[in-house]
Amino acid sequence: MNDVWTTVVGTVITDPIKRTTQAGDEVLGFRVASNSRRQDRATGDWIDGDTLYASVSCWRRLVSGVGASLMKGDPVIVYGRARTSEYTTKEGVGRSGLEITATAVGPDLSRCQATMVRPRREPAPTEPDPADSELVDAVDDLAEHGVDDARDPEPTPVG
Structure with a gap:
């Protein structure tokens, strides 16, 4: 099958709805x-002109981000597999529709402004890693036995 x-650049026309599959995975869907x-x-x-309608499904990390950010009426850009x-x-009438499994969703900043909220990162450790001191000890032991120091040498002036 060809992917x-x-x-799609458009407008969210339904409020996003989160569902859980039988396998326990969360999926969020909306129409654009x-x-x-x-x-x-003249x-x-x-x-x-004509209007393109598409159903969008968001999986994994997109569920929480899209669910917390978008609602009906928002200008949006959706990228994904169609x-x-x-x-x-x-009534027995045959129909077809376009479905997009999104890999990226964001606001259309040509038609709105957005404020980004980033997750906090863990602070850098304040205690030295014991493995680092063991490496320094190993290099010092090599130097005592006549092996060149593996650490960076002092720069040599040019000129």
């Missing part, structure tokens, strides 16, 4: 609409 990767527009050169008016799904409605 088709795509980017993307309109094409062009300017009529009148200068903007004319709306495929069509075919189904039959309750």
